[in-house]
Amino acid sequence: GQSKEIEVEFGPDHPHQKVVGKKATFKIGLKEIKEKSLPPLDDDFASQVGEFNTIDELRAFVRDQISSGREREAQNLLRAEAVDRLRENDEIDVPLVMIADKVEGWIRDLSSDLEKRGEDLEKFLQTKGRTREQLRADYARRAEREVRRDLILDRIAELEKLEVDEQEVKEEARKISQTSEDNREQLYEYYTKDIGSAIIRWGLLREKALQLVIDQVDMKIEENKGEGENEDVQDV
Numbered sequence: 001g002q003s004k005e006i007e008v009e010f011g012p013d014h015p016h017q018k019v020v021g022k023k024a025t026f027k028i029g030l031k032e033i034k035e036k037s038l039p040p041l042d043d044d045f046a047s048q049v050g051e052f053n054t055i056d057e058l059r060a061f062v063r064d065q066i067s068s069g070r071e072r073e074a075q076n077l078l079r080a081e082a083v084d085r086l087r088e089n090d091e092i093d094v095p096l097v098m099i100a101d102k103v104e105g106w107i108r109d110l111s112s113d114l115e116k117r118g119e120d121l122e123k124f125l126q127t128k129g130r131t132r133e134q135l136r137a138d139y140a141r142r143a144e145r146e147v148r149r150d151l152i153l154d155r156i157a158e159l160e161k162l163e164v165d166e167q168e169v170k171e172e173a174r175k176i177s178q179t180s181e182d183n184r185e186q187l188y189e190y191y192t193k194d195i196g197s198a199i200i201r202w203g204l205l206r207e208k209a210l211q212l213v214i215d216q217v218d219m220k221i222e223e224n225k226g227e228g229e230n231e232d233v234q235d236v
Contacts, residue, residue: 092155094148102143103136154202156209164204172200 009023046052052061111121125131156162173191177184190196 092148092151094144094151098147099140099143102147103139106139106143107135150206153206153209156212157205160209160212162205162208162212164201164208168204169197169200172204173197176200 007023009021043054046055046058050058050061052058107121114121114124122132125135170192173188173196176191177188180187191200
């Protein structure tokens with residue numbers, strides 16, 4: 001292999017003051033050069049990275065994942081636009097007790113999560129340079145927006161006479177219960193009866209109401225797009 005000598009002088013900023021101003025000679029040797037070899041993109045490679053029989057199946061899966069990601073991003077933008085539209089002209093007075101309940105719930109959840117990791121809320125806030133009052137104020141602003149949105153959606157669901165049937169409740173309860181590995185049966189039973197069922201029902205009603213607004217926003221965007229295209233044609 002090849003070798004080379006390099007002379008280095010230690011400057012005044014070196015951590016070991018005893019060698020400052022002195023010179024040293026280092027001999028560097030090249031033992032070998034390694035080349036990274038990538039596996040061929042064939043059916044064998046596809047079977048190794050997942051349950052794919054051919055490389056074409058793997059490529060199709062990757063394309064679907066990219067497409068789904070873009071679709072989710074577009075849906076999130078539509079949801080944000082829809083929520084903004086909801087807040088534009090609303091005159092709903094948000095009950096302070098609803099905001100307070102949501103804030104206290106979030107603080108309890110945060111404390112519980114920290115305790116599971118062996119941490120304390122006060123120490124956690126200290127590391128973030130925050131106080132409990134600041135946390136409560138941040139949560140209150142967020143809670144006010146969410147409560148206002150929910151009240152508007154509840155009103156839309158009422159005016160549009162939206163409904164959620166028992167099968168929809170059970171399906172949503174099944175999805176929620178699948179997120180737990182230990183107590184799936186208990187979760188499913190809770191969310192298909194009494195309070196749990198009501199929670200799911202209200203959530204689905206609000207989701208349906210929001211979807212109505214999203215559809216209207218989407219239609220408005222398409223109309224504006226169409227008007228723009230017509231103007232381009234006229235200009236030509």
